[in-house]
Amino acid sequence: xxxxxxxxxxxxxxxxxxxxGLDNADYKPLIENMIAQxxxxxxxxxxxxxxxxAVWLAATDPGTPLKIAAGEDAIKWMxxxx
Numbered sequence: 001x002x003x004x005x006x007x008x009x010x011x012x013x014x015x016x017x018x019x020x021g022l023d024n025a026d027y028k029p030l031i032e033n034m035i036a037q038x039x040x041x042x043x044x045x046x047x048x049x050x051x052x053x054a055v056w057l058a059a060t061d062p063g064t065p066l067k068i069a070a071g072e073d074a075i076k077w078m079x080x081x082x
Contacts, residue, residue, distance in 0.1 A: 001054045004046035004073030005038055011051070012038050046071020 003011050016035070021027035054070035069075040 004071035044072035
């Protein structure tokens with residue numbers, strides 16, 4: 001399950017402590033920009049119901065793809081990545 005930006009959930013807050021690179025001068029601006037984009041609520045976001053639906057689909061449908069986008073923004077990002 002690949003969630004997008006979800007201000008309703010703690011997914012982003014739970015991930016922040018695990019980000020690496022803020023102590024590296026070369027990576028710090030990139031990481032800070034990424035964090036700022038995560039906190040930007042302008043545009044489509046992922047709602048908690050999107051996450052729940054993706055998890056339910058993965059748990060109940062054996063034909064579910066390995067990667068499931070959860071949320072309008074995540075669907076957009078996955079389409080751009082292909």
